[in-house]
Amino acid sequence: MASVLYLVRHGESAGNVNPGLRRGDDPPLTDRGRAQATRAAAALGPAGLEAVFCSSLRRARETAEVIGTAAGLEIQPVDGFGEVDMGALSNSDRPEDRAAREVIFSAWLAGDRSRSFPGGEDFAAVAGRVREGLLALVQAKPGIRAALVTHRMPIAAAAELCEPGGAVIVPGACPNGSITTLRVEEGDRFRLVAWCDERIAAP
Numbered sequence: 001m002a003s004v005l006y007l008v009r010h011g012e013s014a015g016n017v018n019p020g021l022r023r024g025d026d027p028p029l030t031d032r033g034r035a036q037a038t039r040a041a042a043a044l045g046p047a048g049l050e051a052v053f054c055s056s057l058r059r060a061r062e063t064a065e066v067i068g069t070a071a072g073l074e075i076q077p078v079d080g081f082g083e084v085d086m087g088a089l090s091n092s093d094r095p096e097d098r099a100a101r102e103v104i105f106s107a108w109l110a111g112d113r114s115r116s117f118p119g120g121e122d123f124a125a126v127a128g129r130v131r132e133g134l135l136a137l138v139q140a141k142p143g144i145r146a147a148l149v150t151h152r153m154p155i156a157a158a159a160e161l162c163e164p165g166g167a168v169i170v171p172g173a174c175p176n177g178s179i180t181t182l183r184v185e186e187g188d189r190f191r192l193v194a195w196c197d198e199r200i201a202a203p
Helices: 031-043 058-071 095-109 123-140 152-160
Strands: 003-009 051-054 075-077 145-150 179-185 189-197
Touching: 003 058, 003 123, 003 152, 031 058, 051 058, 058 075, 058 145, 095 152, 123 152, 123 179, 152 179, 152 189
Parallel strands: 003 145, 051 075, 051 145
Antiparallel strands: 003 179, 179 189
């Protein structure tokens, strides 16, 4: 039985607005981010959600809480879908280190996966943990329909796991509050139904 996962990028956080904030401070959603979470919850209303999962980071939890409240479901933090481990660049507030982070992220989103974070993850590591996390969710309950609130790079990694012939991935485009729809068939075959949309797609 096929499972359908709606991957939601968290709403705008204070860290998105002020990149000088330390990632380790786990910044919350902004007012705009809460509005984005509300729109995502409304879009997911017809989906018949059975579960709402999220990464453990505050911006993902706060977004998931809005979606869970609308769906009448408790949120469930899960492993494997946190932000990228940026190693030595994780908590630096130096402008040159912030620029270095964005160079790597921009390269990944453009399709260049050759770069890695010093002392942290490369894209293959992100894809590996995302695959394990997705399979754990759908194998625990085959046929599940669930929302998963996560971050732009885990969403990009999930899309890369999908077989050819699905929705078109727009390089670099993964807005806050957007919804990416995955269909998981026969346990480990992923199909990209929709990429970073404001609505849900028929699976």
